[in-house]
């Protein structure tokens with residue numbers, strides 16, 4: 001079975017309070033971004049052990065800690081799964097605020113559920129996904145949602161960005177999510193996100209923000225520079241995604257996003273949501 005785990009963007013991100021479990025409560029709108037990895041999930045050859053092979057962007061950390069294998073082990077603890085042969089071709093930048101690893105984990109759960117006919121409901125899959133990372137549960141629904149608490153409790157949101165031209169710029173800084181959180185002081189959001197997101201996209205520039213920007217932009221000026229370039233090029237809305245370091249711009253009404261003069265080592269995704 002071949003699946004294509006996509007990335008996500010955060011439209012607004014407010015870190016509202018510290019939780020007793022060490023995590024922060026947040027408010028954010030998550031939307032799928034069709035920048036994808038490719039993940040193949042097959043039953044292993046008879047007599048062979050579970051394996052994971054990797055191509056594409058190198059993934060830091062031990063192979064055993066890869067979220068695809070962790071997803072398999074999590075289900076194996078509850079179901080009599082046979083050994084599997086996994087192959088991940090990594091395309092989505094890592095440590096970019098695009099949830100690439102979380103998407104792999106959620107798509108691995110979904111693929112294993114389908115391949116071995118486990119009969120898990122979307123709600124049950126979300127439960128497993130939550131145990132692999134705060135962001136993972138979103139990728140089970142994989143449609144725009146308002147996210148709360150650890151980023152794993154959702155409310156539906158009326159938002160149709162289908163076809164909106166989008167540019168994502170990844171300047172190659174790997175920012176650790178835990179470190180980024182440690183730099184932010186939780187506070188009450190200045191605008192109500194549910195109300196702001198329901199207004200025309202052109203108003204978001206004044207009403208929707210990401211708390212990580214204030215915390216990270218002084219140390220990494222390149223993030224603010226890319227955001228300014230996206231606005232100068234005509235973006236109706238531009239922001240850091242998640243805890244960075246990817247910055248995106250939305251260009252409604254345009255066929256394709258405009259070209260930008262960027263440093264060569266930056267990775268760019270141009271497309272439509």
Ligand SMILES: C[C@@](CO)(OP(=O)(O)O)[C@H](O)COP(=O)(O)OP(=O)(O)OC[C@H]1O[C@@H](n2ccc(N)nc2=O)[C@H](O)[C@@H]1O
Nearest residue numbers: 023024097098099133134135150151177178181242243244
């Ligand atoms: C910031 C966000 C916004 O969507 O995305 P990314 O920038 O990572 O894509 C997420 O909250 C990232 O979720 P995820 O990447 O799954 O984080 P996890 O693995 O669960 O946690 C990594 C670390 O981030 C911190 N953390 C994460 C989520 C949360 N609600 N509060 C936290 O304080 C904790 O220090 C935790 O140890």
Ligand SMILES: Nc1ncnc2c1ncn2[C@@H]1O[C@H](COP(=O)(O)OP(=O)(O)O)[C@@H](O)[C@H]1O
Nearest residue numbers: 060061066067094095096097098099100101102
């Ligand atoms: N399949 C995977 N793809 C990417 N990162 C992974 C994967 N499995 C584990 N990781 C670990 O997850 C971290 C990055 O997660 P990712 O979701 O790509 O970034 P972000 O948190 O910025 O959205 C890295 O430390 C990486 O080692």
